[in-house]
Amino acid sequence: MSEGEKLAILVGGGPAPGINSVIGAATIRCRLDGVEVLGIRDGFERLMAGDAGAASRLEIADVSRIHFRGGSILGISRANPTTDPALLERAVATLDDLGVSMLITIGGDDTAFSALKIEQQARGRIRVIHVPKTIDNDLDLPAYIDTFGFRTARHVGSELVKNLMVDAYTTSRWYFAVAMGRKAGHLALGIGKAAGATLTIIPEELEEGAGTLRRVVDILAGAIIKRLSEGSRHGVALIAEGVALSLDETELAGLNHVEKDEHGHVRIAEIEIGELLKREVRARLEELGVKRTIVSKNIGYELRCADPIPSDMEYTRDLGYCAAKYLLEGGNAAMVSMQGDRFVPIAFKDLLDEETGRTRVRLVDMQSTRYSIARRYMIRIRRDDFEDPALLARLAATTNLSEDQFREQFEYLTESEPEPLRLS
Secondary structure, three states: OOOOOOEEEEEEOOOOOHHHHHHHHHHHHHHHHOOEEEEEEOOOOHOOOOOOHHEEEEOHHHOOHHOOOOOOOOOOOOOHHHOOHHHHHHHHHHHHHHEEEEEEEEHHHHHHHHHHHHHHHHHOOOOOEEEEOOOOOOOOOOOOOOOOOOOHHHHHHHHHHHHHHHHHHHHEEEEEEEEEEOOOOOOHHHHHHHOOOOOOHHHHHHOOOOOHHHHHHHHHHHHHHHHHOOOOOOEEEEEEEEHHHEEOHHHHOOOOOOOOOOOOEEOOOHHHHHHHHHHHHHHHHHHHHOOOEEEEEEHHHHHHHHOHHHHHHHHHHHHHHHHHHHOOOOOOOOEEEEEEOOOEEHHHHHOOOOOOOOOOOOOOOOOOOOHHHHHHOOOOOOHHHHHOOHHHHHHHOOOOOHHHHHHHHHHHHHHHHOOOOOOO
């Protein structure tokens, strides 16, 4: 290693438990080798503006105990240098001015893509390693490898949902709890399954387009009706926020509470999905002569800056150490992963989707045993309900519908029901 090399660390995207642990481990490994470490404040945002003041030196004494803490001592930003070639060039130029020869980025799929582009723009002057972070658990890693922060977020989320479940039982009400996961439903499914929520709805189970809102409303209304038919007046539904992106614009155009842009188009990404579904489900139930108290709760921001649980602390210290060590040994252009307790670098080029040119996203495998078990524990309208005359009669009696009418209005929900799980 040439004398005077510097390593910089920055964090992009949203917070996730374990960020500080990566920063601490990487810093300690580099300083023990005599390499200067710079912490870059606010992700790529200030680098894109040419602000070298974003950098400050990190020493072992600054980071030796930060692995216990949530949040990020370097702040965080969603600023994206890949949106404009001039921004990308300025970010690299600022790193050059700082004398940076090695860069560790910590973030999700968008930050990984930015890291790839920074490495390409630097043309060998800066070696770049990415550490995957997202509570959404949606980076393209092998199915058995969680992204750091996911386990802590699932743990904290499960505790919150447990409390909601007790409140729901005590007050005879329903909660619609919205969890993060814009593209994939791993977190909502993990929380719902761990806590034993009544049901979980994720974007992977929905087809985008007309009729999606009605389907989601009927899934929820059907679950409430089924619980009532069994004598239970309460429940908790987990909903991944990405469900909102599956909704068709035309279905929302008549809803005055949904924000529209200057062209009159619904801002789908800004829909408060919990509140929307609460209103629509309540209206649907009233059509059927059913009245229920429904409360919408967003449990996203409570999870992102929680102190990491021990498994995430250990995992992220390994990732931070390996990121720094790999760079110190001349490694470049890769994402860090731990597979089977061993370090495995994943080349940036292997992260890209050939069709989109963007980093691939890992979705929930709807054919997996894990998802099949989750569905079996959920309370939903199922094929069995229409095959058993007694069950169908009980469901219809809970509403103001006849058995034929109930079948006509709700049996379509079973069309996408997974096949029974066979393990033999």
